[in-house]
Structure formats: structure tokens, C-alpha cells
Amino acid sequence: MASTTPTQIDQAPPVTSSGRSTGRAGDKIFAGLSKGSGILLLVIMASIAGFLTYRASIALSKNEGNFLTTFDWNASANPPVFGIAVLLFGTVVSSIIAMAIAVPIAVGIALFISHYAPRKLAAPIAYVVDLLAAVPSIIYGIWGALFLVPQLNGLNLWLDEYLGWTYVFDKTQVGVARSLFTVGILLAIMILPIVTSVSREVFLQVPRMNEEAALALGATRWEVIRMSVLPFGRSGVISASMLGLGRALGETMAVATVLSPSFLINGHILDPGGGTFAQNIAAKFDEANEFGRDALIASGLVLFLLTLLVNGAARLIIARRKDFSGANA
Amino acid sequence: MAKRIDVSGLSAFYGTHKAIDDISMTVEPRSVTAFIGPSGCGKSTFLRTLNRMHEVTPGGRVEGKVLLDDENLYGTGVDPVAVRRTVGMVFQRPNPFPTMSIFDNVAAGLRLNGRYKKSELTEIVEKSLQGANLWNEVKDRLNKPGSGLSGGQQQRLCIARAIAVEPQVLLMDEPCSALDPISTLAIEDLIGELKERFTIVIVTHNMQQAARVSDRTAFFNLAAVGQPGKLIEIDDTDRIFSNPSVQATEDYISGRFG
Numbered sequence: 001m002a003s004t005t006p007t008q009i010d011q012a013p014p015v016t017s018s019g020r021s022t023g024r025a026g027d028k029i030f031a032g033l034s035k036g037s038g039i040l041l042l043v044i045m046a047s048i049a050g051f052l053t054y055r056a057s058i059a060l061s062k063n064e065g066n067f068l069t070t071f072d073w074n075a076s077a078n079p080p081v082f083g084i085a086v087l088l089f090g091t092v093v094s095s096i097i098a099m100a101i102a103v104p105i106a107v108g109i110a111l112f113i114s115h116y117a118p119r120k121l122a123a124p125i126a127y128v129v130d131l132l133a134a135v136p137s138i139i140y141g142i143w144g145a146l147f148l149v150p151q152l153n154g155l156n157l158w159l160d161e162y163l164g165w166t167y168v169f170d171k172t173q174v175g176v177a178r179s180l181f182t183v184g185i186l187l188a189i190m191i192l193p194i195v196t197s198v199s200r201e202v203f204l205q206v207p208r209m210n211e212e213a214a215l216a217l218g219a220t221r222w223e224v225i226r227m228s229v230l231p232f233g234r235s236g237v238i239s240a241s242m243l244g245l246g247r248a249l250g251e252t253m254a255v256a257t258v259l260s261p262s263f264l265i266n267g268h269i270l271d272p273g274g275g276t277f278a279q280n281i282a283a284k285f286d287e288a289n290e291f292g293r294d295a296l297i298a299s300g301l302v303l304f305l306l307t308l309l310v311n312g313a314a315r316l317i318i319a320r321r322k323d324f325s326g327a328n329a
Numbered sequence: 330m331a332k333r334i335d336v337s338g339l340s341a342f343y344g345t346h347k348a349i350d351d352i353s354m355t356v357e358p359r360s361v362t363a364f365i366g367p368s369g370c371g372k373s374t375f376l377r378t379l380n381r382m383h384e385v386t387p388g389g390r391v392e393g394k395v396l397l398d399d400e401n402l403y404g405t406g407v408d409p410v411a412v413r414r415t416v417g418m419v420f421q422r423p424n425p426f427p428t429m430s431i432f433d434n435v436a437a438g439l440r441l442n443g444r445y446k447k448s449e450l451t452e453i454v455e456k457s458l459q460g461a462n463l464w465n466e467v468k469d470r471l472n473k474p475g476s477g478l479s480g481g482q483q484q485r486l487c488i489a490r491a492i493a494v495e496p497q498v499l500l501m502d503e504p505c506s507a508l509d510p511i512s513t514l515a516i517e518d519l520i521g522e523l524k525e526r527f528t529i530v531i532v533t534h535n536m537q538q539a540a541r542v543s544d545r546t547a548f549f550n551l552a553a554v555g556q557p558g559k560l561i562e563i564d565d566t567d568r569i570f571s572n573p574s575v576q577a578t579e580d581y582i583s584g585r586f587g
């Protein structure tokens with residue numbers, strides 16, 4: 001290719017020069033390649049979905065319990081009895097805790113890096129945050145189990161004492177904090193880096209003239225953030241949160257290491273016990289017989305649907321105010 | 330509520346680069362003053378020193394004095410945020426808040442300044458939009474996003490936003506350079522009306538525009554690229570365009586520049 005280009009410049013009108021036909025062939029090859037990989041992707045997706053649905057349907061047809069409401073997981077027993085209620089509860093609750101803690105902190109750190117910190121400080125902080133994202137989840141799990149759990153005992157007692165009346169923070173069982181609350185905190189720490197770095201990128205992209213518009217009206221730094229930066233970054237923060245939520249919903253090793261699982265729904269989130277989809281699959285997969293694995297696959301499908309649902313909802317939120325998004329400015 | 334601007338010995342820097350050097354001038358209240366001069370001579374920089382916007386640029390620094398009536402904007406203890414609430418600004422490219430409705434755009438400055446009743450807000454927003462000659466075009470779509478307007482309408486929206494807070498001075502940096510001739514005329518007419526209430530300073534590259542809208546004209550120039558820009562002369566617009574006292578001004582105006 002490189003050698004044909006100069007010749008083409010010399011030959012004034014390239015009637016049927018080889019350069020042109022290579023260009024067309026290149027187009028064709030590229031079009032074929034991209035079409036092919038697109039189709040391949042769809043085929044892979046479809047075969048995964050088909051496989052999962054098929055195996056899940058086997059499990060569901062033999063289930064003696066109610067898949068949605070049974071508080072039990074005896075899928076390898078005969079007859080099998082299993083239900084996802086506890087897992088759904090544990091997954092949703094721990095993820096909500098994680099989001100409630102992580103998103104505000106992440107937005108705060110991102111704003112600090114992008115708009116408050118002096119440059120000398122901003123770059124190292126951003127670097128450390130990015131580094132946190134690279135820590136493998138099993139490390140978080142070990143750290144959580146050996147360090148975080150004992151450290152949280154004090155916080156748990158404090159919450160129990162002052163917020164115990166809310167029911168949610170009422171600690172009814174003594175013992176170490178291998179609870180959904182602890183899992184939520186750990187997940188929050190784990191998703192903090194990704195939510196922070198994506199939000200930071202979005203905040204840095206706010207056009208200068210949008211911020212100057214607010215400044216020239218006599219806005220303080222915080223008011224500039226409220227009037228220009230946050231509205232502009234809103235959809236980006238939602239996307240960032242969804243990335244984090246996706247990780248929190250599906251996190252396996254860290255949760256399995258920290259939680260002491262039980263098949264109960266307990267609204268007192270400081271009590272040990274509970275379970276999540278991913279944790280339950282990791283804990284049971286090895287010792288399960290073939291049918292037991294089908295049942296676990298069925299629970300995995302539900303997790304998959306849950307993630308899809310959450311993503312769809314986020315898209316809806318973003319699209320609802322698209323006119324005002326700043327994308328058309 | 331228009332005020333007199335009195336600049337003395339003002340220089341502005343970007344880091345170590347001096348962009349304008351030792352500028353002194355007086356701008357009378359309720360008048361329009363036009364800044365003209367070749368690109369890069371520091372018109373925008375100077376304009377932005379008048380509402381302390383220059384210092385938001387990283388490395389931006391100012392020496393000298395700007396008196397608004399008798400108060401030095403660069404005096405110790407003066408809050409730049411308070412300055413910007415008194416000295417409004419309209420930018421070269423229209424920059425309405427894209428996430429806000431037309432109404433909220435105009436009300437944005439008011440909401441910063443304090444609490445208003447809904448009825449008061451509605452009244453001021455209508456008055457400001459009328460003041461900016463935009464009311465008839467947008468009165469049925471106040472809740473639509475401001476970014477959905479045409480460029481000329483957006484610029485008038487920005488003017489409405491700036492005048493809604495009743496500033497004492499209105500700075501405009503090439504407000505028409507992104508607009509078609511009809512929108513430009515609309516804004517020039519508007520400037521003529523606004524000068525009854527505000528002190529107006531406008532940067533423009535359009536000589537006819539300077540001649541049409543301004544009472545006084547200031548010509549800036551720079552000796553060479555990389556040198557700081559200087560104020561060459563400021564005089565009544567008629568005189569600047571008919572019989573300037575400096576040769577460089579005449580050369581620039583008649584197009585014999587450079």
C-alpha cells in the first residue's frame with residue numbers, strides 16, 4: 001500500500017489504477033469483517049442465552065418449591081426444593097447499600113479532582129483512585145474478612161444504639177459483622193474507583209463556556225458546579241453508577257469471602273446471614289450434582305435479567321430528559 | 330443604576346506572558362464604548378479584567394486599578410463573585426445553560442442573588458426577555474430548553490439572562506460574530522435601547538458596527554506578535570472614524586493595516 005500511494009499521485013487521472021481497486025477491496029474486506037464479527041457476537045450471545053435457558057428450564061420443571069418465594073436451596077436433594085427469594089433480597093439490599101455509600105462519595109471525589117484540587121494534588125489522587133480499580137476482588141475479599149469485619153464491630157454497635165429504632169439498623173444477633181451491611185460497605189469500596197473515574201472524566205468535559213456562563217453571573221464555585229457541571233455530567237454519572245452497580249450485583253469472590261451465608265430474609269441488615277446470587281453460585285457450584293447446577297444456572301439467569309432491567313431503567317432516565325442533556329448545545 | 334468605569338495602569342498576564350500593558354481609560358455611565366483592534370491585541374483579555382473573569386483562567390493575573398464609581402474592583406477584600414454580579418457579561422458564542430429551560434436560564438442569575446417569589450420571578454423574566462427583544466418569539470415555549478433556540482435567539486437569551494439581574498455594567502465580547510445580519514441588527518438595536526439603563530462595553534471586529542452602536546471607540550494595537558497589547562487611543566466614535574489623532578488608528582480603520 002505504502003508504495004502505491006506516491007505512484008498514484010504521479011499518474012494524474014487514476015483510471016483503473018491498482019490503488020483504487022485495493023481501496024475497494026479494502027472496503028469490502030472491512031465491511032465483511034465487521035458484519036461477520038457482529039453476527040458472530042450475536043451467535044455467541046444467542047447460544048449462551050439458549051444454553052442457560054435450556055438448563056434453567058430443566059431445573060425449574062422439577063422444582064418442588066416455588067422458585068420465587070421458597071426460602072431454601074436444596075437443589076441437589078430429591079425432590080429438589082429451591083427458591084431465589086433470599087438471594088434476590090440479599091443481592092438487591094447489598095447493592096443498594098453499596099450504591100448509597102459509593103455514588104455520593106465518588107461524585108465528591110470526582111468533583112474534588114476535577115474542580116477543587118490544585119493540579120499538583122489532582123493528578124496523584126486520580127492515579128491512586130485508578131489504581132484501586134486494578135486490585136483483584138479476592139484481595140478485597142480477604143481484606144474485608146480479616147480487616148474490615150472486625151473494624152466494623154464498633155460502627156455496628158454504634159448504629160444499633162442510635163439508629164436501632166429504625167428496625168433496619170437494629171442488631172438482634174450478637175457476633176461478628178459478616179452481614180449484608182458489611183458486604184454493602186465492601187462493595188461500595190470496590191465500585192468507588194470506577195464510578196469516580198468515569199464521573200471525573202465527564203466533569204472534566206464540561207465545556208469551558210458553560211462554566212463561564214455561570215461564573216459571569218456571579219456564581220460561586222459550588223454554584224458553578226450546581227448550575228453547569230452537575231447538570232452536564234448527570235447522564236455520565238448515571239452511566240458510571242450503572243457500571244458500578246453491574247459490578248456490585250455480580251461480585252462473587254469478595255462477597256463469598258465476607259458473608260456468613262444463611263437462607264433467611266432478615267431486614268436487620270447488621271445481623272450476619274443472607275446471600276447473593278453470585279455468592280450462592282460460587283459456594284454451591286462445586287458440590288452440586290448436575291441437576292443442582294441447573295438450578296444454580298436458573299438463579300444466574302435471574303441475575304442476568306436483573307442487570308438488564310437496571311440498565312434499561314438507567315437508559316430510560318437518561319433519555320427522559322435528553323432535550324435538556326446538554327448534548328445538543 | 331449605571332456606573333462609571335475608571336481604569337488606571339492596568340496590565341494583565343497569562344502566567345509570565347504580559348497580554349496587555351498599562352491601560353488607562355474612563356467609560357461614562359449610560360454610554361456604549363466599542364473596543365476595536367487586530368486579533369490578539371488583548372481586547373477580550375482587557376474586557377475580562379473589568380469583571381474579574383480574567384483571573385479564572387489558570388495563570389491569569391492583573392496589576393492596576395479598576396474603579397467602578399469609587400470602588401476599586403481589585404481592592405483588598407473585594408469578592409470577585411460580588412463584582413461579577415454587578416458587571417454582567419455576554420460572550421462571543423451564545424452559551425445558555427443547556428440543561429435549563431428558557432425561563433430558568435433567565436432566572437438563573439436571580440436565583441443566585443436571593444429568594445424571589447414565583448410571581449416576582451415571572452415578572453422579571455418577562456421584563457428581561459422583552460428587554461432583549463425575545464419575548465414574542467419565546468413566550469409560548471418558556472419551558473423548552475434554551476439550547477433549542479436559533480443562534481441569534483440564544484444570544485438574545487444570554488443578554489436577557491445578563492440584564493435580568495440589573496447589572497451596572499454590561500460587557501459584550503463580539504456578541505454578534507456568530508450571527509447572521511438580521512440577528513446582528515436586532516442586537517445592535519437592542520444595545521441602543523440598553524444603554525439608557527446600563528454602561529455598555531462591546532468588543533467588535535466590525536467597524537460599521539462600532540460606528541453604528543458606540544459613543545466612544547477605543548483602538549488597541551500590539552507592536553509585534555508576543556508583545557503586550559496597548560491602548561492606542563480612545564475618543565468619540567465620530568472622531569475616531571473621521572479624524573483620529575494617531576496614524577495607526579487611521580491605518581487600521583481604513584484597512585491599511587499591517
Ligand SMILES: Nc1ncnc2c1ncn2[C@@H]1O[C@H](COP(=O)(O)OP(=O)(O)OP(=O)(O)O)[C@@H](O)[C@H]1O
Pocket residue numbers: 343346348366367368369370371372373374375386555
Ligand atoms: N487562555 C490563555 N492563555 C494564554 N494566553 C492567552 C490566553 N488567552 C489569550 N491569550 C493571549 O493573550 C493575548 C491577547 O488575547 P485576546 O484573546 O485578549 O485577544 P483579542 O484582542 O480578544 O483577540 P481576538 O480579536 O482574536 O478575539 C494573545 O497574545 C493571546 O495569545
Ligand SMILES: [Mg+2]
Pocket residue numbers: 372373374502
Ligand atoms: Mg477576543
